[in-house]
Amino acid sequence: MSLTVTPAAAATPAEVLHRVFGYSEFRGNQADIIQHVVSGGDALVLMPTGGGKSLCYQIPALVRPGTGVVISPLIALMQDQVDALTAVGARAAFLNSTQSPTQRSAVEQAYVAGELDLLYLAPERLRIDSTAALLDRGTISLFAIDEAHCVSQWGHDFRPDYLQLSMLHERWPTVPRIALTATATEKTHGEIAHRLQLGDARHFVASFDRPNIQYRIAAKNQPQQQLLQLIRSEHSGDAGIVYCLSRASVEKTAEFLVQNGVAALPYHAGLPAEVRSTNQSRFLREDSIVMVATIAFGMGIDKPDVRFVAHLDLPKSVEGYYQETGRAGRDGQSSTAWLAYGLQDVMQQRRMINDSEGDDAHRRTLSAHLEAMLALCETVTCRRVQLLGYFGETATACGNCDTCLSPPASVDGTVSAQKLLSTVVRLARERNQKFGAGQLIDILLGRRTPRIDQLQHDTLSTFGIGTELSDQEWRGVVRQLLAQGLLAVNSDGFGTLVITPESAAVLSGTRSVMLRVEPARPTKRAARPPVKGANATLSTEAQSVFDTLRAWRAAEAKEQGVPAYVVFHDATLREIATLRPSTIGQLGTVTGVGESKLEKYGERVLAALAE
Ligand code: ADP
Ligand code: ZN
Numbered sequence: 001m002s003l004t005v006t007p008a009a010a011a012t013p014a015e016v017l018h019r020v021f022g023y024s025e026f027r028g029n030q031a032d033i034i035q036h037v038v039s040g041g042d043a044l045v046l047m048p049t050g051g052g053k054s055l056c057y058q059i060p061a062l063v064r065p066g067t068g069v070v071i072s073p074l075i076a077l078m079q080d081q082v083d084a085l086t087a088v089g090a091r092a093a094f095l096n097s098t099q100s101p102t103q104r105s106a107v108e109q110a111y112v113a114g115e116l117d118l119l120y121l122a123p124e125r126l127r128i129d130s131t132a133a134l135l136d137r138g139t140i141s142l143f144a145i146d147e148a149h150c151v152s153q154w155g156h157d158f159r160p161d162y163l164q165l166s167m168l169h170e171r172w173p174t175v176p177r178i179a180l181t182a183t184a185t186e187k188t189h190g191e192i193a194h195r196l197q198l199g200d201a202r203h204f205v206a207s208f209d210r211p212n213i214q215y216r217i218a219a220k221n222q223p224q225q226q227l228l229q230l231i232r233s234e235h236s237g238d239a240g241i242v243y244c245l246s247r248a249s250v251e252k253t254a255e256f257l258v259q260n261g262v263a264a265l266p267y268h269a270g271l272p273a274e275v276r277s278t279n280q281s282r283f284l285r286e287d288s289i290v291m292v293a294t295i296a297f298g299m300g301i302d303k304p305d306v307r308f309v310a311h312l313d314l315p316k317s318v319e320g321y322y323q324e325t326g327r328a329g330r331d332g333q334s335s336t337a338w339l340a341y342g343l344q345d346v347m348q349q350r351r352m353i354n355d356s357e358g359d360d361a362h363r364r365t366l367s368a369h370l371e372a373m374l375a376l377c378e379t380v381t382c383r384r385v386q387l388l389g390y391f392g393e394t395a396t397a398c399g400n401c402d403t404c405l406s407p408p409a410s411v412d413g414t415v416s417a418q419k420l421l422s423t424v425v426r427l428a429r430e431r432n433q434k435f436g437a438g439q440l441i442d443i444l445l446g447r448r449t450p451r452i453d454q455l456q457h458d459t460l461s462t463f464g465i466g467t468e469l470s471d472q473e474w475r476g477v478v479r480q481l482l483a484q485g486l487l488a489v490n491s492d493g494f495g496t497l498v499i500t501p502e503s504a505a506v507l508s509g510t511r512s513v514m515l516r517v518e519p520a521r522p523t524k525r526a527a528r529p530p531v532k533g534a535n536a537t538l539s540t541e542a543q544s545v546f547d548t549l550r551a552w553r554a555a556e557a558k559e560q561g562v563p564a565y566v567v568f569h570d571a572t573l574r575e576i577a578t579l580r581p582s583t584i585g586q587l588g589t590v591t592g593v594g595e596s597k598l599e600k601y602g603e604r605v606l607a608a609l610a611e
Contacts, residue, residue: 034060070121209395240328307334311325434494
């Protein structure tokens with residue numbers, strides 16, 4: 001490698017940022033974090049996905065003498081991480097169970113000889129005595145503990161092997177440690193500091209805002225059609241992730257998309273390991289794959305150009321939702337987080353909580369998570385303000401979410417609520433019966449169905465008193481009453497609805513109910529400025545240059561067997577397409593073009609441009 005990263009011990013962090021990574025400035029508090037670690041301090045870094053955590057340990061590892069040891073739970077992604085570093089001229093390798101003994105021993109030798117800037121290890125390797133002994137034979141510049149929230153037993157990504165990472169401090173007390181996570185809650189934060197013995201570490205907490213992501217939550221009608229409409233109108237040809245709750249709906253949705261001409265692939269824990277790994281690898285390597293997945297997919301996926309994340313089912317918590325949507329737009333370019341949400345989601349989740357194993361305290365936690373999620377869905381104010389508020393940040397209306405862009409009306413829905421609740425009460429008192437939303441709505445609308453006739457529900461005094469609303473609108477009312485805790489799903493397992501202690505005040509007229517107005521159509525597209533797709537900012541001419549560069553990149557990536565973004569990010573290609581440099585010097589000024597990539601691809605990019 002002609003680039004001299006090795007004597008970088010003499011280089012400053014800013015020089016490494018510029019020469020190796022091709023970036024002109026540090027982002028957010030990267031500079032402070034890097035300085036702190038370079039001078040030997042411990043750090044705990046909380047930064048959202050896409051915030052730029054990797055540089056916070058990669059640059060110190062390149063600046064400090066020795067090898068930076070990175071602990072990462074994501075064995076399947078280590079190869080890509082190492083490829084990305086190799087592409088910028090850093091000397092990186094990994095040790096994990098997927099390697100042959102020969103490959104492992106080559107890496108071990110390189111480490112001992114001081115020929116590695118970064119070494120990635122799975123946490124379980126540290127349990128093996130020989131690993132610690134090996135580390136002692138080289139020079140460790142720092143320990144980076146990636147995905148540090150895996151140490152939290154209450155989080156959803158708990159990995160028992162993370163618990164013993166406190167040994168790093170005991171065995172190598174003078175080596176600086178930097179723990180990083182994109183999980184933001186106070187509870188996880190405290191737990192990481194405690195369990196990793198980061199008592200003296202400086203805490204760096206970045207804002208969790210992701211301004212380039214547009215948050216939208218739509219009423220669910222025909223979710224697959226709505227999704228297809230989103231992809232066709234705003235994200236055609238873009239990479240995206242679609243989350244579904246069940247394996248069955250993952251498969252059905254992927255099939256539906258494929259039938260409609262979208263390059264979609266399924267991913268869930270029930271698929272054979274080879275299929276999962278092929279699909280993941282295609283998603284990472286190709287440009288426009290839509291991955292339809294359960295939440296088993298995504299942690300550590302650092303594909304920078306995922307342009308949209310769609311949820312077809314309600315996530316179980318705001319924390320999970322934010323992590324998942326955060327996988328969109330790591331490169332800082334405009335992206336969409338879209339969620340379709342409906343009555344069935346609320347019913348289903350309430351039922352799952354009722355049926356869940358565990359004690360009441362556990363059920364209360366699940367309920368609290370669901371309620372926060374419902375509050376986000378039903379809000380009539382800025383989604384981002386709500387989201388950030390959940391993580392303890394205050395913000396002002398963002399102008400880039402659906403409620404900011406087309407503010408929903410909020411109306412006094414007390415009378416509708418009373419009609420619905422009193423139907424529930426009458427059925428219970430007069431007939432000793434409980435029903436789900438469908439029958440309640442049929443009664444309110446005065447429909448003469450066989451079931452109404454058979455049960456003589458037309459003799460109830462609320463029969464036909466709700467014709468001012470449509471079936472769809474009544475579903476909205478039921479959903480919102482459930483979300484507000486004014487109606488509950490009975491624990492009989494049949495999805496019947498019952499009143500709650502709070503309902504009494506509504507029925508007696510001492511409490512009013514505000515409802516978000518359901519738009520007659522799912523989304524009034526014309527009323528909303530089109531989301532800037534990734535390509536929207538390019539002129540027609542630049543767009544065609546960009547397409548040429550993308551084709552060149554795809555061929556290049558394929559030949560090397562690396563993801564396209566390892567060659568260049570979209571943002572870099574876009575900048576090149578706009579600037580159209582004619583010399584190597586000009587090309588070198590583009591963000592993301594460091595010395596190594598300039599040397600490797602410079603001439604070829606100029607040749608592609610000259611065509
Ligand atoms: P995280 O690990 O926090 O999710 P990454 O480290 O993957 O985020 O960084 C997200 C994206 O931002 C990457 O594509 C990275 O190359 C880019 N990036 C990070 N720091 C900078 C910077 N200072 N200037 C420009 N781009 C940056
Ligand atoms: Zn907003």
